[in-house]
Amino acid sequence: MQINQVSTQSCQVVDLQLLSEGIYRVTLKCHQGYIPDYRAGQYLEILLTGGEACAFSIASPPVPMQKELELHIQKLPSSANSIKLFNELEQGSVSIRMPKGQCFLESIPDKPLVFIAAGTGFAQMKSMIELSLAKPDHKDIYLYWGARSPEGFYMPNLPIHWASPHFHYHPVVSDTLDEDSWKGRQGLLFEAVIDDKDSVIDSEVFISGSPQMVYATFDALVAENFKAEYIHSDVFEYAPRS
Structure with missing residues (x-):
């Protein structure tokens, strides 16, 4: 499978919108015109002036002649x-390097899709979900x-x-307090997936979160007879087990 060539681009920061709890939606527009080709689920690196590279999933799905990208930071x-x-974002211009990452959707599999996201890991899943929802023949999707x-x-x-008969959304809170008045699912993400095992065991699974969270989820699912070859995460590439 050929991966698109990595390139460096200068981008204008079109929008910096606070969403919740210090999380911002960042919209970038390339000075050179169109966004370099990438696949849903890939990420980019913002290159700081000191040389540091900060990696962020691309939250927007790829479309033809794309002019803007969305990040959740x-x-x-x-x-x-x-x-x-954030000082550089607020100045209105950054350099990016993209595309990066081996965990992506190139075509829509002929099986259900399960997306497991912790926190801003939702960004990677958003790109793949929106790509999938745009395909008329997609199977059931679980977030x-x-x-x-x-x-x-x-x-x-x-x-x-996104809700539809074929899109199933399960928000899960891990640390609820009495004052939260949360009536939804609680606990660890993989526990919720395992609770729904009968519906999702034959799915293609994508996980986004910290290495600890991803490997704990992977181990728990494999122990429940989910097939390891159908479980995907960027963590497997950048933080492989020794």
Whole structure:
């Protein structure tokens, strides 16, 4: 499978919108015209002036003659790199390197799709879900989105907008408090998927989160007879088990 050639582009920061809990939707537009070709699920790197590369999933699906990209970025006040990144975003121009990543959808499989996202891992899933929903012959799609609190679902209306007989949304909160009044599913993301095992076991599975979360999810699913070859994550590439 041939991957599109990586290139470096200068981009205008078209929009920097606070969504929730320090998470921003960032819209970029390439100065050179069209966005380089990429596949749904891939990521880019923002190159800071000191040479640091910050990786972020591309939240928008690829379309012909694309002019803008969407990213979801959490601002971390305790991180010097994060502060530097947002200073450069606020100045209105950044350099990016793309496409990166081996975890993507090139065509829509003839089986259900399960997307498991922790926090801003939703961005990668959004790209693949929107690509899939645009195909008239897609199978059932399941989104399990995990957050520590209900406020962590920083685009709460979008999965509801996607709702259809073939799209199933399961928000899962891990750390609920009495004052949250959360009535939905609680616990670990993989527990919710396993609870629904009869519906999703023969699916293609995509996981986005920290290496610890991804490997815990992978191990739990494989232990429940999900097929390892149908489970995908960028973590397998950039943080392989020794």
